[in-house]
Amino acid sequence: MGFVKRLRQNYAQHFAATRSMVNGKIVDAVTNILNAKLFARLDFERHYLGGFLETELTDARRTFWYMERVRWFQFLAAGTLKIGTVYYALTLWEANLIGVGDFTMSVGLSLLIINDARNLTRRFLEFFEYIGNISNGIDTIVRPHEIIDVPDAPALHISQGRIEFKNVTFGYTADHQVFNNLNIVIEPGQRVGLVGFSGSGKSTFVGLILRNFAPQSGEILIDGYDIAKVSLDSLHTQVSLIPQDPSLFHRSLMDNIRYGKLEASDSDVHKAAGMANAAEFIEGIAEGYAAQVGERGVKLSGGQRQRIAIARVMLKDAPLLILDEATSSLDSITEKTIQDNLDQAMGRKTVIAIAHRLSTIVHLDRILVFDGGRIVEDGSHDQLLQQQGFYYRLWTMQVGGFLPEQALPSNSKTE
Ligand SMILES: Nc1ncnc2c1ncn2[C@@H]1O[C@H](COP(=O)(O)OP(=O)(O)OP(=O)(O)O)[C@@H](O)[C@H]1O
Numbered sequence: 384m385g386f387v388k389r390l391r392q393n394y395a396q397h398f399a400a401t402r403s404m405v406n407g408k409i410v411d412a413v414t415n416i417l418n419a420k421l422f423a424r425l426d427f428e429r430h431y432l433g434g435f436l437e438t439e440l441t442d443a444r445r446t447f448w449y450m451e452r453v454r455w456f457q458f459l460a461a462g463t464l465k466i467g468t469v470y471y472a473l474t475l476w477e478a479n480l481i482g483v484g485d486f487t488m489s490v491g492l493s494l495l496i497i498n499d500a501r502n503l504t505r506r507f508l509e510f511f512e513y514i515g516n517i518s519n520g521i522d523t524i525v526r527p528h529e530i531i532d533v534p535d536a537p538a539l540h541i542s543q544g545r546i547e548f549k550n551v552t553f554g555y556t557a558d559h560q561v562f563n564n565l566n567i568v569i570e571p572g573q574r575v576g577l578v579g580f581s582g583s584g585k586s587t588f589v590g591l592i593l594r595n596f597a598p599q600s601g602e603i604l605i606d607g608y609d610i611a612k613v614s615l616d617s618l619h620t621q622v623s624l625i626p627q628d629p630s631l632f633h634r635s636l637m638d639n640i641r642y643g644k645l646e647a648s649d650s651d652v653h654k655a656a657g658m659a660n661a662a663e664f665i666e667g668i669a670e671g672y673a674a675q676v677g678e679r680g681v682k683l684s685g686g687q688r689q690r691i692a693i694a695r696v697m698l699k700d701a702p703l704l705i706l707d708e709a710t711s712s713l714d715s716i717t718e719k720t721i722q723d724n725l726d727q728a729m730g731r732k733t734v735i736a737i738a739h740r741l742s743t744i745v746h747l748d749r750i751l752v753f754d755g756g757r758i759v760e761d762g763s764h765d766q767l768l769q770q771q772g773f774y775y776r777l778w779t780m781q782v783g784g785f786l787p788e789q790a791l792p793s794n795s796k797t798e
């Protein structure tokens with residue numbers, strides 16, 4: 384029985400794993416359906432998925448076939464037992480060793496017991512199948528969280544907004560480090576722009592402040608608190624992020640903006656929408672603030688989505704604000720208006736703004752230039768231009784306000 388159980392459980396577990404893998408492939412194909420269409424690859428996808436479905440089918444056949452064989456074995460075993468019992472009772476009765484009463488009772492009882500035993504083994508079989516399914520699921524669910532709060536983590540209170548990186552070493556994988564012993568202090572109320580080529584570590588830098596990942600060594604302090612030791616919720620209520628490509632809930636516009644501050648009144652929401660330059664287009668929609676935005680916000684344009692995300696963050700009004708190219712999807716006139724409002728909303732907050740267009744950060748207090756995970760230059764726009772270093776080259780290289788993807792060969796500099 385132990386052997387049957389083990390085999391059954393393994394088959395079921397394997398089948399469950401294949402099934403979830405195939406489901407993942409299908410979800411991936413469906414989410415990328417636009418790509419498949421644009422590249423005219425629907426047939427390719429059909430074949431690609433067909434291969435995986437075939438694997439699932441093979442596994443299913445093997446599992447069910449095994450179960451069928453065990454069932455047949457049980458059926459035959461029970462049948463033999465029943466016939467054997469009746470036959471044995473008959474011989475005993477023939478030899479006058481038992482009477483009719485004994486015969487009926489013992490045969491009746493034996494048949495009852497055999498039937499129930501067979502039912503029981505059948506239930507066991509199903510039971511092991513469920514165990515197989517569940518252990519596959521549990522493997523996925525109980526994988527330890529990478530980032531968890533220490534027990535009784537105190538809440539973070541940002542009163543000033545001073546950020547310090549102390550000997551921070553971080554890499555996504557063990558063999559590739561993004562930051563090696565990084566030290567930097569951002570003073571309270573400072574507005575800091577981050578620039579650098581693609582892959583230089585800007586998003587990783589803000590990801591570390593948001594504790595999306597934990598550094599391998601070193602500390603990140605906000606107002607003297609080590610963020611690894613405070614509760615994640617308290618950190619996230621006091622740090623706002625406007626991501627590059629914000630996504631929205633499939634709920635009303637009102638609910639989406641109010642997400643920044645659940646207890647905000649309708650007029651607060653309208654005010655925030657006004658500041659983010661979103662009020663006008665919202666009022667242009669027939670349902671106004673009650674309009675549903677579609678899953679992930681698909682019913683809005685990129686710039687509209689971004690303005691809703693900005694309104695949400697303005698409502699949240701956290702003391703630390705992080706912008707990842709927050710105005711990248713906007714036309715230049717809307718951008719100018721929002722930039723002014725953002726500047727106003729920044730107030731005395733500490734602000735970190737990632738920019739691919741230097742024009743959006745020239746007016747900030749300080750610019751950090753990232754190169755390959757190091758901060759190679761640090762200063763205001765004017766200071767950095769005077770240094771005639773890396774930033775100066777970026778400034779002179781930018782095309783129509785945009786940074787090139789990587790360094791141009793030095794002789795093609797457009798100075
Ligand atoms: N999730 C991840 N897993 C593994 N490596 C990653 C991951 N995210 C980023 N990296 C690597 O870390 C390095 C820094 O990436 P990061 O996203 O911080 O760059 P960035 O400066 O924000 O670039 P961009 O301007 O293109 O947004 C890159 O070498 C990148 O390949």
Ligand SMILES: [Mg+2]
Nearest residue numbers: 582585586587
């Ligand atoms: Mg980035």
